[in-house]
Amino acid sequence: MAHDKPQPISMDDLDRLQINSAHELFWDGQRIEIRKSLHLSLFQKIVTIFVTGAAVLGGFSTALNSGSQFACREWLVWCGQPDQGTGALTSPVPKIAPPPNLAKAGTSLVTPAAPAK
Numbered sequence: 001m002a003h004d005k006p007q008p009i010s011m012d013d014l015d016r017l018q019i020n021s022a023h024e025l026f027w028d029g030q031r032i033e034i035r036k037s038l039h040l041s042l043f044q045k046i047v048t049i050f051v052t053g054a055a056v057l058g059g060f061s062t063a064l065n066s067g068s069q070f071a072c073r074e075w076l077v078w079c080g081q082p083d084q085g086t087g088a089l090t091s092p093v094p095k096i097a098p099p100p101n102l103a104k105a106g107t108s109l110v111t112p113a114a115p116a117k
Helices: 012-016 042-074
Strands: 017-019 025-027
Touching (some): 012 017
Antiparallel strands (some): 017 025
């Protein structure tokens, strides 16, 4: 049986397209099936399992790390590091030092404009 070249669906053809309560698609009362399925080789399946496992593990560890950082920063006290002198817990978030003074004594970072002649 010779197959015709596929053509676009016209507005008249839309009456031939139907759907049932199970959301299955029908054309002229016949169920539409896709018979081509995806087949992976053994190597492809192994690589797929490895990549999926690595992605899940990476996502889980990132979520755990971010959650613990948030908890330590916001409300958990025991996350701090013990102070060397007193043994008291200190904040795990280091204090930010002020920026270094880049100007030398008696100099300015702004270059003065040349005098007008």
